[in-house]
Amino acid sequence: MDRTLRDVAEVGPFFAVRTGPGETGADGGGSADHGPRAHGYRPLAELYATDPRRAVHPVRERAADVAGRLGTPELRVGASLAFQGLAARLWSVALGAAVLAGRVPDMAADRVWWNPALSAPNDLWLPHPSALPDSDDLAGQLAGTVLAGHLVPLHHATREACPVSGGLLWGNAGSALAGSLRVLHTWCVARGRTAEARSALDLTARLFQEPLLSGTGTLDAGDVSFVRRSCCLYYRVPGGGLCGDCVLR
Template sequence: MTAPTPASARAPAEAVAAALEDVAALGGFFTLAVGGPGQGWHPVTDAYARGFTDLAEAVADRYDTREARIGVSIAQLGHAARLWSPVLACTLLHGIVPDLAGLHRADDGPALWLPALTGWYADRIPHLTEALYELVVEQHLNALAAGLRVKISPRLLDGNTASALAGTAQVLLPARPALRGPLTELTTGLLATGRLAGTGHFTGPDLTFRRRSCCLFYRTPTGTKCGDCCLAR
């Protein structure tokens, strides 16, 4: 993170590894591969510079659409979920914020890998909400958006980012109901920060979400409107 963070906030590699290993049990989007050889992975920054073209094309093929922006939108939404999920879960369940610098992506898919394990103790980070926003949105999702080769609405992408965050919270709530208070507070704070402000809002205590944009999935031949879509009734 670029914001000033005390050296004492740094967490040891073993604490970061334990947190990531535990939250991976929540599902695939919460999984970050760690350590080991680097074959089969490439820096995610390279994928951003190429506009995530390979994943966007794979999505378009999977859903049998020739509308390139649909593939881009769904690929970006999935990547946002793979970033928010381990970060939010580790922060709330273990008080550890994993460092996503040096993040890699699989050569043949969306999976993510960290070659080195570093992170911070969440309670020692000044302005935690802003720090998490910087970690996920500014360092990663803004870079992805900047590299896109397809014209797509920035607010659509912002809505995807918010939807992925809300979806993460909706998985965490039933898995750890005792965290309802801090989970709701942190997620609501993130949804009011930077580019996420005005993208949508929670509509109930179970953290159901209504966004103000659409990911375009309904435009695929077999697609439907998502539960949080602004077009859903």
């Protein structure tokens, strides 16, 4: 799977994930080694499990940082865009591997490490990459891995930490998936990999049948476009405007 993930990274920075245990070859988690934690990473499982009553909450900190960099005082805007960014990263890595290699990486929340101070391609680290068992239901594996394994707990953690609409966040999850599809589909078509381009469309269409995503927008397979039914609030960023898939257009 390490080689597969290196191949997937060629699609673009959002499809890349750092692999390997670290400089010492230890297990990637101890404070005494040079694994992810020593470099400011933490398992996403820890992020999702953080007590929302904590004065310092990583989701809230990340939302405030994003809002500050974008020049808006609204924490909900930062929370929305931070959620969408991480969702796009997770969808891209998993969908890319499923399409290009026919395997879904094991991205359990305690295996994927995240550094909120970094951006793609350096923010995610999978120390010991491996694949889920072979399956004829790649869409089901993708839904279990990304949707149930990450976006459901991330949605809960974000809502607990920040004043942001739950429906908006699910719209962001759908928009992030559609964005990953567009980049991957364009990359495949440009290289004559028509079978993989069709696979990307098929898997994404099946993912949009999942109950949590089915009401988030409309995917047009003809021109590989998506129109969402909610707004990510980017228009509230100074000079932000409306996104290409925005319901307000």
